[in-house]
Amino acid sequence: MNALKKTLIIGVLVLLTFSTAMAQEEAPAISLNLDKTVLNNGGDIIVSGKAPAGKPVFIEVWAEQKVKASRFDSDPDKETGKRPYILYLTEAMPAYYKIFMPKDRQPAIDAAKNEGKKWSFSKTLKETGADAAYSAPGMIAIDRCQASLMGSIIGSRGDMLCPMDASENKKSSMQLVKARFRSPEKIMGADVDMSPDGTFTAHIKIRKGLAPGKYMVAARVDKDIKSRVASFENTIKLPNIYLSNAGTSLNLLGPFFLTLAVSIFGVLMGAGGGFILNPLLLSIWPLPHTIVAGTVMPTVLFSQGSGIYNYSKIKFIHWKLGISIGLAMLAGSFIGPKLTELITLDQFKFVFGWILIVLAALMFWQTTPGYLEKNKKEQAILKEFKKKAEEAAKTKACS
Amino acid sequence: MIVNFWGQEFKINIVIGCIGGFLIAIISSMFGFGGGPFMVPLMTVALGLPMYIVVGSSLLAIFFNTLMGTMRHFQFGNFDLLFFLIMFPAAILGGYIAPKIAQRVSPTTVKRVAVAGLLILALNLLGVY
Numbered sequence: 083m084n085a086l087k088k089t090l091i092i093g094v095l096v097l098l099t100f101s102t103a104m105a106q107e108e109a110p111a112i113s114l115n116l117d118k119t120v121l122n123n124g125g126d127i128i129v130s131g132k133a134p135a136g137k138p139v140f141i142e143v144w145a146e147q148k149v150k151a152s153r154f155d156s157d158p159d160k161e162t163g164k165r166p167y168i169l170y171l172t173e174a175m176p177a178y179y180k181i182f183m184p185k186d187r188q189p190a191i192d193a194a195k196n197e198g199k200k201w202s203f204s205k206t207l208k209e210t211g212a213d214a215a216y217s218a219p220g221m222i223a224i225d226r227c228q229a230s231l232m233g234s235i236i237g238s239r240g241d242m243l244c245p246m247d248a249s250e251n252k253k254s255s256m257q258l259v260k261a262r263f264r265s266p267e268k269i270m271g272a273d274v275d276m277s278p279d280g281t282f283t284a285h286i287k288i289r290k291g292l293a294p295g296k297y298m299v300a301a302r303v304d305k306d307i308k309s310r311v312a313s314f315e316n317t318i319k320l321p322n323i324y325l326s327n328a329g330t331s332l333n334l335l336g337p338f339f340l341t342l343a344v345s346i347f348g349v350l351m352g353a354g355g356g357f358i359l360n361p362l363l364l365s366i367w368p369l370p371h372t373i374v375a376g377t378v379m380p381t382v383l384f385s386q387g388s389g390i391y392n393y394s395k396i397k398f399i400h401w402k403l404g405i406s407i408g409l410a411m412l413a414g415s416f417i418g419p420k421l422t423e424l425i426t427l428d429q430f431k432f433v434f435g436w437i438l439i440v441l442a443a444l445m446f447w448q449t450t451p452g453y454l455e456k457n458k459k460e461q462a463i464l465k466e467f468k469k470k471a472e473e474a475a476k477t478k479a480c481s
Numbered sequence: 482m483i484v485n486f487w488g489q490e491f492k493i494n495i496v497i498g499c500i501g502g503f504l505i506a507i508i509s510s511m512f513g514f515g516g517g518p519f520m521v522p523l524m525t526v527a528l529g530l531p532m533y534i535v536v537g538s539s540l541l542a543i544f545f546n547t548l549m550g551t552m553r554h555f556q557f558g559n560f561d562l563l564f565f566l567i568m569f570p571a572a573i574l575g576g577y578i579a580p581k582i583a584q585r586v587s588p589t590t591v592k593r594v595a596v597a598g599l600l601i602l603a604l605n606l607l608g609v610y
Contacts, residue, residue, distance in 0.1 A: 150558060327561035334567050341568040345575025350583055351595040355572070356514030361602055375513025376554030377564045379547060381572040382515050386544045393537035400534055403484055403493075404541030407524075410499035411516070411546040414506025419553035421511045434512055435606030441518055442599035449592045457532065464533040467487055 112139070112301050112309035121316045123331065124290040128283060129182075129299060129312075135280035137303040138184045140215035143286065145178035145316075147293035149329035151262040152372075153254075154229070154424040167229045169239060169424065170254050174222040175262050177293035177329045180269050182284050183210050188272040195266050199428060203260040204253060206270065215302040219259055220252040229424070239420070264427070291331045291368065294318040328373045337363065341381070352448075356382065357441055361434055364427070371430040372422050396471035486534050493528045501527060502542060510550030516543050 114131040121127065133139045152171045158164065183191075187210040194201040207213040226243040233240040246254065263269045274284040288297070294316055301309040318324050324331045340362060341355070348355030356378050363374050393399050422430075447453055482495040501523045509516035520539040524530050554560050604610060 323563060323567075325561045325564045327558065328564060337564070337567045338571045341571035342575050342578075345572045346579045346582065347591075347595075349576060349579035350586060350588070350591045352588065352592070353518040353595070355575070357518070358598070358602065359568075360513055361606055365605065372554075372557070372559040373561050373564065375511070376551075376557070376559030377513075377561050378568065379510070379513045379515075379554060380551040380560070380565060381568050383544075383547050383551060384569070384573060385576045386515070386540060386547055389540050390537070390544055393540065398533070399537040399541050400484055400486055401541070403482070403495075403498075403534070404538040405545075406482070406495055407498045407502040407520075407538075408542040408545035410502040411506035411542055412549045414503040415510035415546045415550040416553060418507045418510030418512075419550055419557060419559065421507070422513075422554075422559065423557060430512070431606040431608075435603045437508065437512065438599045438603035438606065442596045442603065444518060444522055445592050445596045445599065449589050449596070454589065460532040463531070464536075467533055470487075 111307045112303065114299065114301050114309035114312050116299060116312050116314055119314045121288055121314060123318055123322055124288045124292060124316070127286050127288060127314060129286055129301070130281070130283040131301055131309060132279075132281045133301065133303050133309075134307065135278065137280070137307070138187075138211060139274050139276060139282045139301050139303055140184075140212050141182040141274060141284055141286070141299065141301045142215065142218050143178070143180050143182070143288075143297060143299050144176040144218040145293045146296040146298065147177040147324075147326070147329070148174050149177045149262070149293075150327070150370075151175040151258045152423050153258055153261040154426075155257075156424075168243070169227040169229050170224055170258060171227065171239075172222050172224045172255075172258055175258060176219060178288075178297065179219055179259060179263065180271060181207075181212055181216060182271045182273045182286060183212055184274045184276050185272050187212075191266055191270050191272055194270075201260075201266055203266075203269065204256045206266065207256065210270075212270075214304040216252075216256070217302070218298070218300075219255045221248075222251075222255055222258075224251055224254055224258065226254075261426070288316065292316060293326075293329060293331065294324050325369075325373075328369045330367060330369055332367050336366070340366070351445070353441070353445070357438065361431070361438070364431065371425075371427050375422050376419065396468060396475060398468070398471065484530065484534065491530055491534070493530060498524065498528050502546075506546045506550075509546060510553070513550075513554075516546055 112131055112133040114129065117128040117130075118125075129141055131139075150171070150173050152169060155166050155168045155170065157166075159166065190206055190209045193209075194203075194206045204213070207216055224246065226246065227240040228243055229240040245251075259269060271286070273286060274282050276282050282301075296313050297316055299312045299314070318331045321333050321335055322331050323334050341359060344355040344359045344362065348358065359378055360374055363369060363378070364371060390399065425433075448457075482493055484491045484493055502520070505516040505519045505523065509519070517539065520543055521532075521535055524535040524539055525532060551560075
């Protein structure tokens with residue numbers, strides 16, 4: 083009987099402590115309100131609330147939709163000078179993330195902008211005091227792969243390294259946020275208006291072309307003092323569509339007509355459209371270069387296939403030659419796509435720029451009189467052969 | 482390797498062709514374009530083959546490249562189906578419209594325009610302007 087009483091008392095005590103703890107959780111130190119719950123392809127939203135007086139308020143906004151982000155670390159270590167060659171990869175990056183800070187933090191954001199491509203997200207967060215409030219992407223699962231030369235040759239991402247601890251994970255999540263969203267003004271905004279009594283308002287602009295779905299909003303002054311998580315919905319309606327792998331919404335007519343124009347021009351100039359289409363897509367829409375390269379490539383499969391069929395009908399393919407070189411190309415294209423994710427968008431653009439200059443030189447060479455003269459002769463032979471071949475095919479079909 | 486084509490014989494160094502094809506394939510699959518404009522000069526200039534052999538056979542070689550490149554990009558998750566479904570019909574439609582326009586324009590003029598266009602695009606990518 084005594085034992086039963088004891089357990090009962092302990093039970094009640096435990097319950098009491100739990101419920102008080104939960105009550106503390108339920109009454110956040112910061113109140114938070116949104117003026118809207120629905121946006122249509124971006125728009126303005128006003129976040130207001132009250133925080134403990136005198137403390138800076140940081141507001142995090144992030145999308146529930148997830149995208150892929152990756153970063154290849156090949157910068158030499160500051161102490162040992164060794165290059166790590168590690169690929170950081172996550173599938174859980176929010177499709178949108180931005181941290182809003184008090185208005186007086188603007189100079190720090192401008193400083194990051196002025197640093198150009200080398201700006202550091204973690205440094206700016208520290209300078210503005212926002213690192214204590216940075217939390218939404220801090221916990222995402224990040225894989226690390228040790229890349230090696232041999233691995234690259236056989237086209238593997240490399241050995242998976244053991245998971246990072248929480249603080250390491252947080253640090254590399256900041257680098258991945260930067261790798262994904264690139265510019266300081268996309269992930270940081272000094273838009274929070276503070277009053278001395280602790281009330282705050284922020285006019286937040288959600289840009290066009292973002293992911294649809296639920297967006298979370300939370301305010302924080304430091305690690306422990308935070309608001310509840312509020313949310314709003316961003317809707318994307320036709321003709322705008324959301325490309326889930328690219329993490330971008332766009333008007334579907336844009337890429338359609340661009341591809342149409344480029345592919346017509348491509349056929350006329352005798353070069354595939356990919357040369358022009360890839361860079362144009364990248365400069366018009368905020369798409370990852372990996373997705374652009376990987377998605378443009380298969381669009382020509384069909385036209386190549388039908389071209390081969392047409393040439394083979396008139397016996398205009400030397401199979402042994404085509405397959406021999408084709409097998410070498412097969413090996414090359416096994417490696418290439420892996421390298422795409424090891425380079426940044428800027429490196430992609432830089433190399434692509436030089437490829438286009440070489441291509442322009444080749445094109446120019448094809449307009450020089452000497453080449454045209456030679457080409458004329460060969461075109462005449464080609465025509466003659468084609469005629470013979472078609473006739474041969476015809477007589478064969480009739481006999 | 483000896484290439485026999487419509488009664489004509491050409492002696493080529495297939496090793497050069499394969500090394501060239503291999504390198505072009507790496508670059509072209511990495512950056513997502515067909516390697517045609519680079520394969521044709523490789524086969525005509527480096528291998529010394531006439532244009533009429535090269536047009537069909539280079540297409541066959543590039544097809545291997547596109548097929549493997551596509552599979553690998555897909556494997557790494559660098560493929561967006563919806564994006565593909567927007568561009569694919571446009572590419573096919575372009576392939577039907579282009580030959581109808583082709584008879585009315587001179588290929589040399591198109592190429593000259595292309596040279597200018599490619600240079601503008603290249604300078605943009607290199608961040609010159």
